[in-house]
Amino acid sequence: MSLPLRLDLSRLVWRARHPTPSGIDRVELAYARHFLGRANTQFVVRAGALGGRVLTPAVLARFLDWLEASWLAGGEGSLSGTAALLAGSRRMPAGPALGLIPSHQNWHRPDWLRRLAGPGGKLVLFLHDTIPVDHPEYARAGGAARHAQRLDNALDLADVVVVNSAATQQALVRFAGARALRAQVLVAPLGTQRPAEPDPAFALPQQPYFVALGTIEPRKNHLLLLHAWRAMAERHGDAIPGLVIVGRRGWENEQILDLLDRNPAVRRHVTELGGLGDRALSSLLGGAAALLMPSFAEGFGMPVNEALSQGVPVIAADLAVYRETAGAIPDYLDPLDGPGWERTVLAYAQPDSPQRAAQLARLAGWQPPGWTQHFAPVDAMLAGLTG
Numbered sequence: 001m002s003l004p005l006r007l008d009l010s011r012l013v014w015r016a017r018h019p020t021p022s023g024i025d026r027v028e029l030a031y032a033r034h035f036l037g038r039a040n041t042q043f044v045v046r047a048g049a050l051g052g053r054v055l056t057p058a059v060l061a062r063f064l065d066w067l068e069a070s071w072l073a074g075g076e077g078s079l080s081g082t083a084a085l086l087a088g089s090r091r092m093p094a095g096p097a098l099g100l101i102p103s104h105q106n107w108h109r110p111d112w113l114r115r116l117a118g119p120g121g122k123l124v125l126f127l128h129d130t131i132p133v134d135h136p137e138y139a140r141a142g143g144a145a146r147h148a149q150r151l152d153n154a155l156d157l158a159d160v161v162v163v164n165s166a167a168t169q170q171a172l173v174r175f176a177g178a179r180a181l182r183a184q185v186l187v188a189p190l191g192t193q194r195p196a197e198p199d200p201a202f203a204l205p206q207q208p209y210f211v212a213l214g215t216i217e218p219r220k221n222h223l224l225l226l227h228a229w230r231a232m233a234e235r236h237g238d239a240i241p242g243l244v245i246v247g248r249r250g251w252e253n254e255q256i257l258d259l260l261d262r263n264p265a266v267r268r269h270v271t272e273l274g275g276l277g278d279r280a281l282s283s284l285l286g287g288a289a290a291l292l293m294p295s296f297a298e299g300f301g302m303p304v305n306e307a308l309s310q311g312v313p314v315i316a317a318d319l320a321v322y323r324e325t326a327g328a329i330p331d332y333l334d335p336l337d338g339p340g341w342e343r344t345v346l347a348y349a350q351p352d353s354p355q356r357a358a359q360l361a362r363l364a365g366w367q368p369p370g371w372t373q374h375f376a377p378v379d380a381m382l383a384g385l386t387g
Helices: 010-017 023-035 057-073 110-117 143-157 166-176 222-236 254-262 264-269 278-286 302-309 320-326 338-348 354-363 371-386
Strands: 005-008 041-046 052-055 098-101 122-127 160-163 184-187 209-213 242-246 270-273 290-293 314-317 331-333
Touching (some): 005 110, 010 023, 010 057, 023 057, 023 302, 023 371, 052 057, 052 110, 057 278, 098 110, 098 371, 110 122, 110 143, 122 143, 122 371, 160 371, 166 184, 166 320, 184 371, 222 264, 254 264, 264 270, 290 302, 290 338, 302 314, 302 320, 314 320, 314 338, 331 338, 338 354
Parallel strands (some): 005 041, 005 098, 098 122, 122 160, 160 184, 209 290, 242 270, 290 314, 314 331
């Protein structure tokens, strides 16, 4: 008899309190939807003192419906906590299974990883990035050590590590160093969600404007953009485009927040939105001159493909993962080249920008990868493990 699939959705349940999703949230939702309704599948949540709980498919389906509606609206609605999900759940069985975690949740708990797979079972972990160990200067306090512990446990216990890009695979190999990789590494690029129906009630900023999307934290390099906008305002006054920053305030960002809160030129031309529902975000992106992604490091960078799928140009840091996932379509710049970003932004802001038109021509006919393309190799791998 084949092993049951035991899908750990602990992070998705915990993150339900947030009004807007991260990229990892969207991946975990895609996994929940993909396996919902499949026979021989257990949907598991690690619930503290209650241990592992198996959710009923009907309750999980209602939760996913609520979550997607909440994301569309930007957090409207209510959830009475995890009690509603755990009602009617049963204790996770102790037998062998194919344990699968589509996030980094609980990787630091080797006892949980072993219990999820059970004796004689298999363990599959989805690695989104190694950024906290590669760039500890961008991580929360203690984040590098915690992520190193996760990666060590993955190397010791996982049978397969699924990664979102060849760049993430290479980063995992670098972390492993001289250690032989026990696990198979499967590269399965992420799917791109379809753009949400725009919200006609969302008021667009005065054009032209640009959008930066992501948590406000040092790795995303908002500081470069804010310095660029301040410099442009000093040289050109009000004859410059706007910038809309969409994302919650994160960590280690005192300089960024000082500019946002206290610099008059920045405050006049930069709008900060802590979070937007998917419909409002679709409206905002649709009217933008371009999406700006000056990050220093990314595991995949979902917003790039999401913007391109909506026909919106992208100006991005010259990262290997962006070139892997978006090819030659975006315009790429060094994430430290402030003057280069200024020149490109001003060029794209022109009504008949040749540079922007050239990117739109490269984008014509491009089809983003879908979730079907992601799950085809994942399903084949799982079938090989469980058969």
